[in-house]
Amino acid sequence: MNPKGGQLKFLTNDELYEIHAATMEVLEQIGVRFLSEKALRILENAGAHVDFKRKIARIPEYLVKEALKKAPSRCIVYGRDFKYKMKLEDGRVYFAMLGWVPYVLDLESGRRREGTLSDIELFFRLGDALENIHCLDWAVWPNDIPNSVVHAYGLYMGFKNTMKPLDGYIYGETAAKDNIKMAAVVAGGEEELMKKPLLITIENPVSPLQHSKELIEGLMVYAKYKQPIVIAPEDQSGTTAPVTLAGLMVQQNAEILSGIVLVELINPGAPVLYGTVSTIADMKSGGIALGAVEAGIINAVTAQLAQYYGIPSRGTAGTTDSKIPDIQAGIEKAMTLMMAALSGINFVYSFAGALESTMTISYEQLVIDNELAGMVIRALKGMRIDDEALAVDVIKSVGPGGHYLTQKHTLENFRKEHYIPTIINREKRELWEKAGSKDMREIAREKVKKILKEHEPEPLDPDIEKELKDILKEIERRI
Amino acid sequence: MLELSGKIRDAMLTFEQEKVMEAVESSLKEGYDPLEIIRAISSALKEIGDKFSKGELFLMHLVIAGEAAKNAISEYLEPLLKKEKTDRKTIGRVVLGTVEGDIHDIGKNIVASMLFSAGFDVIDLGKDVPVEEFVRAVKKYNPDILGMSALLTTTRPMQKEVIEALKENNLREKVKVIVGGAPVTAEWAKEIGADGYAEDAIEAVKVAKKLMEEKN
Numbered sequence: 001m002n003p004k005g006g007q008l009k010f011l012t013n014d015e016l017y018e019i020h021a022a023t024m025e026v027l028e029q030i031g032v033r034f035l036s037e038k039a040l041r042i043l044e045n046a047g048a049h050v051d052f053k054r055k056i057a058r059i060p061e062y063l064v065k066e067a068l069k070k071a072p073s074r075c076i077v078y079g080r081d082f083k084y085k086m087k088l089e090d091g092r093v094y095f096a097m098l099g100w101v102p103y104v105l106d107l108e109s110g111r112r113r114e115g116t117l118s119d120i121e122l123f124f125r126l127g128d129a130l131e132n133i134h135c136l137d138w139a140v141w142p143n144d145i146p147n148s149v150v151h152a153y154g155l156y157m158g159f160k161n162t163m164k165p166l167d168g169y170i171y172g173e174t175a176a177k178d179n180i181k182m183a184a185v186v187a188g189g190e191e192e193l194m195k196k197p198l199l200i201t202i203e204n205p206v207s208p209l210q211h212s213k214e215l216i217e218g219l220m221v222y223a224k225y226k227q228p229i230v231i232a233p234e235d236q237s238g239t240t241a242p243v244t245l246a247g248l249m250v251q252q253n254a255e256i257l258s259g260i261v262l263v264e265l266i267n268p269g270a271p272v273l274y275g276t277v278s279t280i281a282d283m284k285s286g287g288i289a290l291g292a293v294e295a296g297i298i299n300a301v302t303a304q305l306a307q308y309y310g311i312p313s314r315g316t317a318g319t320t321d322s323k324i325p326d327i328q329a330g331i332e333k334a335m336t337l338m339m340a341a342l343s344g345i346n347f348v349y350s351f352a353g354a355l356e357s358t359m360t361i362s363y364e365q366l367v368i369d370n371e372l373a374g375m376v377i378r379a380l381k382g383m384r385i386d387d388e389a390l391a392v393d394v395i396k397s398v399g400p401g402g403h404y405l406t407q408k409h410t411l412e413n414f415r416k417e418h419y420i421p422t423i424i425n426r427e428k429r430e431l432w433e434k435a436g437s438k439d440m441r442e443i444a445r446e447k448v449k450k451i452l453k454e455h456e457p458e459p460l461d462p463d464i465e466k467e468l469k470d471i472l473k474e475i476e477r478r479i
Numbered sequence: 480m481l482e483l484s485g486k487i488r489d490a491m492l493t494f495e496q497e498k499v500m501e502a503v504e505s506s507l508k509e510g511y512d513p514l515e516i517i518r519a520i521s522s523a524l525k526e527i528g529d530k531f532s533k534g535e536l537f538l539m540h541l542v543i544a545g546e547a548a549k550n551a552i553s554e555y556l557e558p559l560l561k562k563e564k565t566d567r568k569t570i571g572r573v574v575l576g577t578v579e580g581d582i583h584d585i586g587k588n589i590v591a592s593m594l595f596s597a598g599f600d601v602i603d604l605g606k607d608v609p610v611e612e613f614v615r616a617v618k619k620y621n622p623d624i625l626g627m628s629a630l631l632t633t634t635r636p637m638q639k640e641v642i643e644a645l646k647e648n649n650l651r652e653k654v655k656v657i658v659g660g661a662p663v664t665a666e667w668a669k670e671i672g673a674d675g676y677a678e679d680a681i682e683a684v685k686v687a688k689k690l691m692e693e694k695n
Contacts, residue, residue: 403585406543411494414539428678430665 003380004091005344016308023253031058032258033210067264075271081163088312091344098354099137105362115140124161129455132373137167151175168199170218194226205233205255207240223266230314231259232275239281274306275314290357291320291332296339303343315345325365364444378419487519499547513556524596545592569600571691575626576604578637583630589680597684629660639671655690
């Protein structure tokens with residue numbers, strides 16, 4: 001029983017084609033804005049109709065088709081130890097920790113505060129120990145080091161504290177090049193890095209229908225080194241996108257496909273992911289509603305479109321608009337994560353630890369989300385049907401009135417069939433009361449402390465660490 | 480002796496009934512004393528219990544090990560002890576059963592197995608046990624503790640009836656009564672005049688041990 005999604009399908013193939021056709025009309029007649037001269041030139045040379053004054057490229061369908069032909073149907077992202085990897089293909093689903101957010105929920109006071117470099121390290125160590133979180137990211141923007149070195153210290157902390165795959169910083173060409181240089185040290189050279197990508201990175205088009213200069217120029221660096229790039233717009237139904245979900249999908253599709261066209265022109269065969277951060281806007285405040293049930297539907301249809309085009313996908317699910325790990329967080333996360341996973345979206349980003357529409361990360365929430373991810377992975381395994389699972393022999397031998405607790409069949413299969421919870425509480429009331437009547441947040445907080453006290457990540461090779469530190473010094477001198 | 484306890488322990492930790500039986504049989508052939516073998520089994524049960532408390536093992540491991548120990552002791556070792564006119568040292572005798580009208584017995588079986596593992600002499604009356612039979616068993620076996628299980632709200636009142644019948648037969652003072660089952664709560668146990676109540680099988684052992692201390 002491998003955990004695989006793809007069971008949930010909201011649209012038929014005909015309906016997916018309707019979205020595609022509508023998108024082609026938008027790309028050909030309206031076009032997409034690229035706030036980068038370099039990008040516009042590349043697109044024009046390939047056959048797009050470019051208005052340099054308005055910085056808009058109108059893209060004919062054949063360019064889209066060529067790009068989709070060049071884009072790989074699968075890609076693998078590795079950790080510094082190659083046995084940690086994400087095979088982004090088919091219906092496989094992987095979960096990532098939230099990253100790059102402005103605030104952290106303080107473990108002791110429970111209050112929101114700004115992050116520090118020490119938070120980054122602690123989150124990496126915590127994430128390294130959580131078995132259902134597959135990709136890590138530097139959690140929070142640290143306010144105790146200069147802004148211009150954050151991307152380098154963030155990645156350094158990652159390589160130092162986890163063997164899991166990491167996320168590369170993309171805002172601007174210089175930062176992107178710094179991260180590539182560091183990853184090449186860990187991979188054992190640029191050639192090796194291109195063969196075995198260590199960094200997945202995200203380009204977020206600015207809806208409606210724009211790609212920012214910083215992101216596009218960062219993207220061009222990652223594309224050159226064949227590190228997987230996710231094109232993931234954040235369309236908001238009702239404000240930056242049509243209020244109808246189908247209209248949102250059309251606009252999002254135009255944004256994603258235009259990004260993919262550019263990536264495949266820069267480096268044919270460079271791995272790309274078809275992504276989304278889209279959801280609805282809250283129509284009372286105009287703010288984003290990342291925990292909305294509609295986000296689940298959008299994720300699922302995004303996965304369907306990616307499957308339709310034959311490229312891997314990335315979603316944003318398991319998020320919430322709640323400010324603390326509470327019931328709202330539980331409802332919103334469980335609902336959207338389950339929908340996204342069952343649709344077979346390959347990579348769920350900005351998920352574990354996320355609160356407050358991904359503005360805040362929480363230690364306790366990260367541990368809670370690890371449990372949620374474990375339960376969702378169990379759902380993806382579905383129900384095994386074969387002779388052993390159908391269990392007629394054991395039903396026979398137990399017979400009416402017996403029990404299965406002492407059967408070898410039970411002993412051999414229970415771990416495969418049941419998800420064994422780590423923090424979910426199923427004790428009876430009296431025992432639970434005796435243990436202090438703790439709610440999940442409190443239990444999670446205790447687990448965070450235990451892991452941070454006991455878990456020692458596998459140390460980084462000292463030579464590699466020294467080389468990375470030299471790069472850090474170089475970057476610090478530059479500013 | 481070390482060799483014996485290692486062998487029994489390894490067999491118990493396979494969680495296979497046959498392996499335990501084989502180990503007991505061959506230990507007897509090698510000339511080990513049945514009481515020593517029982518001690519080795521008890522220490523293995525204790526280790527399994529500790530692993531369970533730490534979350535390394537699950538309920539079924541406790542029950543499988545308990546049943547294997549029970550079978551080995553009652554089939555092989557106790558008959559030998561009787562021949563030698565010695566007894567297995569137990570910490571007390573428990574009679575238990577599921578009350579009349581109720582055929583749910585997995586919970587009661589688990590409790591029986593746990594109590595046995597903890598060193599009690601356990602007499603299991605089975606399920607759907609009428610009031611009179613509980614009374615008869617108390618007279619016949621003279622247990623330290625009587626345990627009653629009820630899984631249904633509708634059969635729960637039978638626990639009270641048994642306690643009343645014990646009073647009528649002047650047996651109530653002779654035996655401690657513990658009750659359990661899904662609809663049973665501490666309040667209910669108090670209301671019907673039981674001496675103890677446990678939420679699950681693990682707690683049941685603790686409660687039974689505590690009652691024995693009070694008794695002695």
